[in-house]
Each structure stands twice: as C-alpha cells, then as structure tokens.
Amino acid sequence: MATAAEQLHGSTTDAFGRTTSSEAAQIVPLVRLLTSVWQVPQVVRLGLALDDGRVTVWAILDHDDPDVEGAISEAEHAYLSRTRDHPFELHVVPRSDVAMEMLPPFETILER
Numbered sequence: 001m002a003t004a005a006e007q008l009h010g011s012t013t014d015a016f017g018r019t020t021s022s023e024a025a026q027i028v029p030l031v032r033l034l035t036s037v038w039q040v041p042q043v044v045r046l047g048l049a050l051d052d053g054r055v056t057v058w059a060i061l062d063h064d065d066p067d068v069e070g071a072i073s074e075a076e077h078a079y080l081s082r083t084r085d086h087p088f089e090l091h092v093v094p095r096s097d098v099a100m101e102m103l104p105p106f107e108t109i110l111e112r
Contacts, residue, residue: 029079029082029083030055030079030083032078032079032082033057033075033076033078033079033090034046034048034057034109034110036075036078037057037059037072037075037090038110040059040068040071040072042061042062042063042065042068043059043060043061043062043068043072043112044060044061044062044095044111044112045058045059045060045095045108045110045111045112046058046059046060046108046109046110046111047060047106047107047108047109048106048107048109049104049105049106049107052087053086053087054087054088054089055086055087055088055089056088056089056090056091056104056106057088057089057090057091058091058093058103058106059072059090059091059092059093060093060094060095060100061092061093061094061095062094062095062096063094063095063096064094064096064097065094068092069092072090072092073092076090
C-alpha cells in the first residue's frame, strides 16, 4: 500500500517494476512537444537523439517557412515552460537547405 507521500508525489515504480505516474509525468511534456511539432503539416520527418542526458529533437521541414518555424518555436517555449532546466535542443531544418547526411545521427520517430 502506498504511503501518503507516495500518493501525493508518486513513486518511480510499482510492485511489478512498472513506470508510475511520477516517472511518466516527466516525459509527458516531451510527448506533448513531439505531438505539437508533428501536427504541423510541413514537418516531414521528426527525429530524436538522447546523449548523456541531453534531449535533441530534429524537425525536418519540406521547405523553409518562417511561419512554420515560429509555430514550432511556440511549441518549444511551451515545453520549456513546463519542464525543469535540463539539456535540451530543438532543431528545425528545411530539407531543401541541408543534405540529411550532413546532420548528426538521430532516430527517426515519425516520417511522412
């Protein structure tokens, strides 16, 4: 049975070793950010790199569009306002401007 403190703040795992609300709550803002960025139709590829605690998100656009970059920046700002300080970067790259082979490695998580 959970203590009052665990009920209030959550614990990291349950009796079966599964993720509980406290740990899941840490990733919810990132999932919301990724969802917001992916909802932008001009984003054709979404990537993620995790390196030594640093989170790097790559949003690859079909073409350069300052309005789209502004919308993605707003999503990033919302994400940063909901999280504690931690190493984080979001790169918005028009595929017409950069050869994909020139980018650092990242895992493609969504692609149109």
